[in-house]
Amino acid sequence: MELREIEIFLTLAEELHFGRTADRLHVTRARVSQAIKKQERAIGAELFKRTSRTVQLTPIGTQLRDGLSIGYQQIQDALTAATAAGRGITGELGISYSAAWCGNLVLTAADTFRARHPQCVLTIQDSQLGDVLEPLRQGRCDLALIELPIEEPDIAHGPVLFSEPRALVVPAGHPFARRDTVSMEDLAQAPLITITGQPAYFLDHHYPRHTPSGAPVPRGPSTSAWQEVLALVGAGKGVSPTCARAARYYSRPDIAFVPFSDAPLVDYGLVWSATGNTPSVRAFVDTILETAALERP
Template identity: 35%
Template sequence: MDRPELPLAQLHAFVVLAEELHFGHAAARLGIAQPPLSQQIRRLEEKVGHALFHRTPGRVALTAAGLELLPAAQRALTGLADGLAAARAAGSGRAGRLRIGFAASLALTFLPGLLRTFRREYPDVRLDILEMTTAPQLSALRDRAIDVGLLREPPAGETELGCETVLSEPFVAVLPAEHPLASQRTVRVGQLADMPFVLLPRTAGPGLHDQIAGLCAAAGFTPRVAQRAVEWQTVCALVGAGLGVSLAPASIRRIRLRGVAFRRIEPSAVRTRVAVAWRRDDANPLVANLLATVRQGPA
């Protein structure tokens, strides 16, 4: 047997009358005249198949059927109100779920301030923060596995994704603390020519990898890679263990590891870019609100 559908207007009229137990007061609260209210209640009673109110001169009372329906009707109306509020919040970008990919090194600089600012403005948004290097972020954006990416050296000529530079920073030399070059305040890139390197694989971030290779090429050599690691903290740990040297974004200096020294390099003009990336066709207001927060600058 099919269950009858109960129009929300009729449920609303029923609940208000059940609370007021007076047709005149209930009609005034609903902003309608008494005859339309009586019609709403009558139609609802027809759908239920039983009277919901005892009507006597000067007195209205709930029947057994009315007493049974009232809690369910109240829950239905409350659920609808909550759903409408949630829908409005999601539609305005003030609630919902936002998935953000980020390069690990940004946890040392840009990311904490951005998240603090965004959470202060949008406390009801659920943030899923996913650590991943540049290439996986770009794939995840295209596959709609994340909504926004914070990455290094996005590729040029993107049409599907929008990208904006957030900040740029120079490179530093990463050396074992006991290395002879660690006694210098500045290291020329060419001085690293004969040393083994610890680098990220190109597949993790082609743009950044090519920048480092370009720095070495400009100094007249190709880096001899002895070890590869996906995360900068691991790169620094391997350098500290004496397995090689590296060139890294300057923010990596905030990784505090014993046995590792960071030194400015010459030439110093080459800088690595940090960018925010998103799908151009994404109409999610949460994405627009995060982009607006990014454009405000650091907290």
């Protein structure tokens, strides 16, 4: 029995439908039928019971499926590993992320990547708000899933993977905490806690100096650590914008998350060193794009 015939048999054993099997393998229904008849002639017994409405495995077909499945998977794994080695998808690949919801996507994509490229070892870690590009530049990681925009000559980036609505983190006793929403104009009414270490254009995008009408936004303390942002807000030192989803991950009794009614979405994407566009990096970018598309509602 040739490998293609084994694939046809195992796919039909899973689908139990000649049409779906043909579509899945990109062959004709006649090719599927011919392969199964050839196998049955060689074995000397029926592998499937067919009626006009159903296809079912016979006891011998079930025995053959169980016996072939393990060996076929081992063959596929060996081919995948050899292909990955041939393309240079080996060694180590370091990935960082800036927020918990980014970490969830990275971890899901990592499971698929490891199954496809078992010879490439992934290391995954979170990053500090103000230190997302230096690990790439210093070679401490190869990819980072972070907030955009990033426009640096030595940093490459892929497309936007997903976008999230914004919220304002405010002290629990602040008047904003009693409101259903806030607006960008409200930023003029409280000190804005910012982060350090990011490019000026990034800070202007996420921590504006003026409201849309031109009113100045007062500056509060700055920090490079997200947990310190929350502590400063909780202590009444100011407010800070974030992704609305943060409320599900970082709830505390001394702060509140109030959605913006008019703020632009926060875009997230992968970035990597412009000189580090390796086969492993490209393979992980492809994998996370697939994962993000599957998770998108």
